[in-house]
Amino acid sequence: xxxxxxxxEASARRRRPRALTAYRWELRKLRAQKRTYIGLGxxxxxxxxxxxxxxxxxxxPDEVPFGRYVRETGLAIPLILLIFGSIWLFPLITALxxxxxxxxxxxxxxxxxxxxxxxxxxxxxxxxLLAAFTYAFVALCLFAGTALLLGGLRFGFDxxxxxxxxxxxxxxxxxxxxxxxxxxxxxxxxVASLALLLSIASRNSAAAVVGxxxxxxxxxxxGIISGLDFLRPYLLSTQFNAWQGLLREPIDWAPIVRAAxxxxxxxxxxxxxxxxxxxxxxxAGG
Amino acid sequence: MGRDGAPAVSGAPPIEARGLVKRYGxxxxxxxxxxxxxxxxxxxxxxxxxxxxxxSLRMLLGLIRPDEGSARLFxxxxxxxxxxxxxxxxxxxxxxxxxxxxxGRRNLELCAALDGGDAKTRIERGLDTVDLSDRARDRFxxxxxxxxQRLGIAAALLxxxxxLVLDEPTTGLDPAGMRDMRRLIRRLADDxxxxxxxxxxxxxxxELCDRVAIVRSGSxxxxxxxxxxxxxxxxxxxxxTSDDARALELCSSEPGISEAEAxxxxxxxxxxxxxxxxxxxxxxxxxxxxxxxxPRSASLEELFFRLTEEDGNGGLPARERAx
Numbered sequence: 174x175x176x177x178x179x180x181x182e183a184s185a186r187r188r189r190p191r192a193l194t195a196y197r198w199e200l201r202k203l204r205a206q207k208r209t210y211i212g213l214g215x216x217x218x219x220x221x222x223x224x225x226x227x228x229x230x231x232x233x234p235d236e237v238p239f240g241r242y243v244r245e246t247g248l249a250i251p252l253i254l255l256i257f258g259s260i261w262l263f264p265l266i267t268a269l270x271x272x273x274x275x276x277x278x279x280x281x282x283x284x285x286x287x288x289x290x291x292x293x294x295x296x297x298x299x300x301x302l303l304a305a306f307t308y309a310f311v312a313l314c315l316f317a318g319t320a321l322l323l324g325g326l327r328f329g330f331d332x333x334x335x336x337x338x339x340x341x342x343x344x345x346x347x348x349x350x351x352x353x354x355x356x357x358x359x360x361x362x363x364v365a366s367l368a369l370l371l372s373i374a375s376r377n378s379a380a381a382v383v384g385x386x387x388x389x390x391x392x393x394x395x396g397i398i399s400g401l402d403f404l405r406p407y408l409l410s411t412q413f414n415a416w417q418g419l420l421r422e423p424i425d426w427a428p429i430v431r432a433a434x435x436x437x438x439x440x441x442x443x444x445x446x447x448x449x450x451x452x453x454x455x456x457a458g459g
Numbered sequence: 460m461g462r463d464g465a466p467a468v469s470g471a472p473p474i475e476a477r478g479l480v481k482r483y484g485x486x487x488x489x490x491x492x493x494x495x496x497x498x499x500x501x502x503x504x505x506x507x508x509x510x511x512x513x514x515s516l517r518m519l520l521g522l523i524r525p526d527e528g529s530a531r532l533f534x535x536x537x538x539x540x541x542x543x544x545x546x547x548x549x550x551x552x553x554x555x556x557x558x559x560x561x562x563g564r565r566n567l568e569l570c571a572a573l574d575g576g577d578a579k580t581r582i583e584r585g586l587d588t589v590d591l592s593d594r595a596r597d598r599f600x601x602x603x604x605x606x607x608q609r610l611g612i613a614a615a616l617l618x619x620x621x622x623l624v625l626d627e628p629t630t631g632l633d634p635a636g637m638r639d640m641r642r643l644i645r646r647l648a649d650d651x652x653x654x655x656x657x658x659x660x661x662x663x664x665x666e667l668c669d670r671v672a673i674v675r676s677g678s679x680x681x682x683x684x685x686x687x688x689x690x691x692x693x694x695x696x697x698x699x700t701s702d703d704a705r706a707l708e709l710c711s712s713e714p715g716i717s718e719a720e721a722x723x724x725x726x727x728x729x730x731x732x733x734x735x736x737x738x739x740x741x742x743x744x745x746x747x748x749x750x751x752x753x754p755r756s757a758s759l760e761e762l763f764f765r766l767t768e769e770d771g772n773g774g775l776p777a778r779e780r781a782x
Contacts, residue, residue: 189542190575198569205560282556286614289520289549290573293541455523457514 195292195300199274203304208273212266216312219262220254220320224327238336238417246331248346250324251317252420255357258316259413263357264364264389265382266312271305271368272381275451279376284456294452302369302444309365310358317354321347337422353416356429359436360412364389366440370447373454406431409439471534472497473548473622473653474519478528481514481677488514490677491528496622496655496670501648503668503685504657505759507767511677512657516552516626519655520545532622550624550655554631555611559600563591563610566599570614578617585613589643605636612643623647626657641667661760671759675767688762695755696735699725701748709745713738727755 203209227233227243234240237256239249278284287297333346341349367388371381392410395401405411415432418425474496481489489511496502506512517523519530521537521544529536535544557566567585571578586592589609594602602610608628615623628644629637644667648654658664664671665685672682681688695718700706707726710719715734720727730738735752742749 190573194572194575198572201565201569202558202561205558205565281558282553283558285517285520285522285552286556286570287573288522288542289545289551290570290618291542291545291575292573296542453524455517457517457523 189291190296192292192296192299192303195287195296196303199300199304200307203270203274203308208269209308212269212308212312213315215262215266216316217319219258220250220316220323223254223257223320224250224323228327238420239334242334244328246333246343246346247321247324247326247328248330248333248343248350250328251320251350252353254316254320255353255416256414259357259360259410260393261386261390263313263316263361263413265386266316267305267309267361267365268368268382268385270308271365272372272385273378274301274305275369275372276376276378276381280378288456295448298448298451305365305369306362309361313354313358313361317350321350335422336417336420339422341422349419352419356416356419356432357413359415359432360409363409363412363436363440363443366443366447370443370450373447373451407435407438409436412436471531473500473533474502474530474655475534476515476519476528476530479515479518479525479530480527481511481518481523482526487677489518489525492674492677492679494519494672494679494682496653498621498653499651500670501644501654501656501668503664503671504655504674505659505661505664505671505763506674507659510674510767512659512674513553513626514677515674516624516655516657520548520550520552520624522552547618547621548624549615549618549620549622550626551611551615551628552624552626554604555607555614557599557607557610557614560598562596562598563602563606564595566610567595567614567617571617574618578619581617581619582613585616588616589613590639604631605633608632608636608640612640616647620652622653622655624655624657627659628656629658629660629663637663661758661763665759673763673766680766685759689759695727695729697722697725697727697751697753697755698749699751700742701750705745706742706747709741709747710738713741725751 233243234253237253239252239256242249243253278287288294330343330347332340332342333349334340364385368381368385371384372378375381375384389410392408396405396408396410412428412432412435415428418428472495474494476492476494479489479492479494480487492511492515494504494515504512504515514523518525519532519537521530521541524538532544532548533546535546537544557563558569561569564582564586567582568579571582583592586595589612591606591609591613594606599607599610608631612625612628615625623644625644629640632640641663644654644656648667654667656664656668668685670683671685671688672679674680698706698710703721703726707719707721710716710726710728713734714737716728716730716738718727718729728738739749739752
């Protein structure tokens, strides 16, 4: 049988790959890149440094929520670190991969390689989006998990004092921490969405990472200007504190609900714009 | 029609482009290009650097959108039908690119996964075909240029293509690498795979291709059979006589003879066969002995320069087969 005839037969029997296949390969590519481990390493290292600092120094971060209870229970450690991490750490960790995941294809000229196989641009977009979100989720879990483990080993897993002054059992405290991570994930994914858009539009990893970080810092800055108080509830940076509603008794759902739609207002248009640009753009160069 | 619902049109040519135009600002990179590559063709897409060859190939594969015109692969439109239009099509545009942090084999596994089906089973065969089995565990970033080109071919073969689109596949290879690559292309073509070969290397096209399109400044200035092009462009003669000076005077006055000129070893002139015959009789009547009258064969390289450097079309039919 000639190669051409074999090709006819192969085309006829070939099953088209699913977006899930492309997603798995995006994860494999992430696992093979050093950049991935820089972000994940930071997510592990920062809690380590924080716990070591608490062991070395006598005082604590009394001015932040849960700061006063930091030596009473290890359950407070991940919650305090969530507050510190929102300033620049998590936007940076998230942007490191989300800002790179499309631009690196331009950098290596590999977009044409994958777009001339049997997958559509929409499938590639979906796979990369899910991979960037997965990485952000894993980084957050590593961050909180490391903080919880080290905090618990050093200060024990005693009951947690809520922001309302009541005490909750260790098991409920753990549940609330897990739920807090879920709420914290909302602005994290919105930041990832903005980084993805910048990665697609700029085709330059450094520009996308720095741009995302700059955007986050500008929102932080707007948040501390007293004359712009009216904007604060709608800033993406503010939503990084929405999880604190879970640590009140009764639970204050208002900031959580607001975080959901405010984050959607930032993330969904960014993803939509990213989709449109990516699925319609010319793949030149490389 | 969606990505899964784009069946190949029975009997449609592997490539059919009509009126492709691509502009970048004021620059028209591709200017109303028509191309038809038939099944079994080894089709040379020939032009100087910057003539718009790669841009055309990108449009054919759906990587960039034409400003005007359309392209079809086996009757399917890559822009409308998405990846479905690329079924049975493989190759690379410019240099093949892969992930530098993955091994050669891992890169092929990725390509196979994105091809779906049983492409994975063909990885070993592909590596073997391009003689890369020994280096398959090395990272692509450490590959030489030749190895990268060969990995590009291996990745293309995973798709069991019916149409292979290759953009300057021998560029940057050493002579042995070029020879091996050409042999490989010839072998694939002999197996019945249609090949579109973009190149600026005349010898390569002359050796491998049976049909050609020659592009200049974004426009196709010739499309047709290579043999026909060479035959049409010939039509000149070299002449040596016992008295070249008188023979040149005679050439200048003889009907059907043009471009007569003295050369280092005699005379050269353009004429068709009857005019050359009439000239030989005239020379004999004038008592000038003909020592050699040799038809001048044109090389592709000579024709290429005539076509791409002159303002006109070098005396050739502008398009052997216009759409």
